[in-house]
Amino acid sequence: MNEMQDNPLSGANKSGTTDAENPETLATQNSPSQLNPENPENNAPRNGDQKSSEPFAPQPISENQNFEAQKLYAPQTSASTGQNQAQKNNGAPRKENPEFERLLKEFRQELLISGYSPKTLKMYLIYAREGLYHMNKPAEVVDKRDITSYLAYKKEKNCSNATLSLIHAALKYLFEKMLKRKILDDINIPKKSKALPKVLTRDEIRILFHATRFGRNRLMLELMYGSGCRVSEVVRLKIEDINLKERTAMIRFGKGSKDRLIILSKDWTKEFKKYLKHKKIPSEFVFSKKNGKSITTDTVQRIVRDSAKKAGITKHVTPHSLRHSYATHLLEGGTNIRYIQSLLGHSSLSTTQIYTNVASEQLKKIVSPLDKL
Helix, strand or coil, X not given: CCCCCCCHHHHHHHCCCCCCCCCCCCCCCCCCCCCCCCCHHHCCCCCCCCCCCCCXXXXXXXXXXXXXXXXCCCCCCCCCCCCCCCHHHCCCCCCCCHHHHHHHHHXXXXXXXXXXXXXXXXXXXXXXXXXHHHHCCCCCCCCHHHHHHHHHHHHHCCCCHHHHHHXXXXXXHHHHHHCCCCCCCCCCCCCCCCCCCCCCCHHHXXXXXXXXXXXXXXXXXXXXXXXXXXXXXHHHCEHHHEECCCCEEXXXXXXXXXXXXXXXXHHHHHHHHHHXXXXXXXXXXXXXXCCCCECCHHHHHHHHHHHHHHHCCCCCCCHHHHHHHHHHHHHHCCCCHHHHHHHHCCCCHHHHHHHHHCCXXXXXXXXXXXXXX
């Protein structure tokens, strides 16, 4: 932190956390085990997950795609498949194919070297593994018909268009980038459905906060709504990156490995100072467990889901709903869309412009021409 002498956070690392959560076991902090499935047609990428024009750019991953992939870990007892995809095998059949596993190990190394995020790496491996075992042929002899058959199989299993695109990207990297076999060039996949962001009203935001336990949990939700943070950014936020004097925070290595500045609410900083005074166990993280380690995205997702249920909100509410609501309410309040783009960390303005389709306050002021006759 740049202003440790003036900032109340200068001694924060000598304090600690409040209430504890159960320890989480996935190192990536992106396990979808706590997520609920939605309609497959709603599995569009989150806003802000801008697809790159690079040939092998990682595909954006939504919470629902994460959930769909998690189902591959569950044991399959159907006699028709003859495969038991146990968790200990990371989604692979119990009887492993040594050649496939060797290839997948090399695939993982390639993704790591290329700088793919842990979440993208995890998803690519899940679908590459499932694809190889489904086709059940040496990778050197897999052809376009095998790939098409696998993609058709996934579509018949109600796989969303967004997830199908993700699978296609994983296989394209494996076969074309790594194995130098161009067998996916002519395979067309459906366009992703362009679902509008799910936004909460201001009244729903208020009752959601009221239904959330005061302290750490409420501060996390208020930060996601008040500053537009992604859930992954909230759990990684460190005390040294907050400047209470300026009421700003620096998001380090956000989506696309980009840093960005966010603004902090005046009311939030006031409550956060009180929260810091009551922390008892040292931690470098703003929001941590009782042992001082960072909480997981699963924990935050569960907190949001439980609070929404307690508040009686019937919409499907996720941490990203708060980010969507932040952007939409700023736009409705007259904030320049370029500023919103910067605050959200979007590379392209077109990604931010989707919020113009859900910002309703200005639209409500428009008078129908019928009323002017």
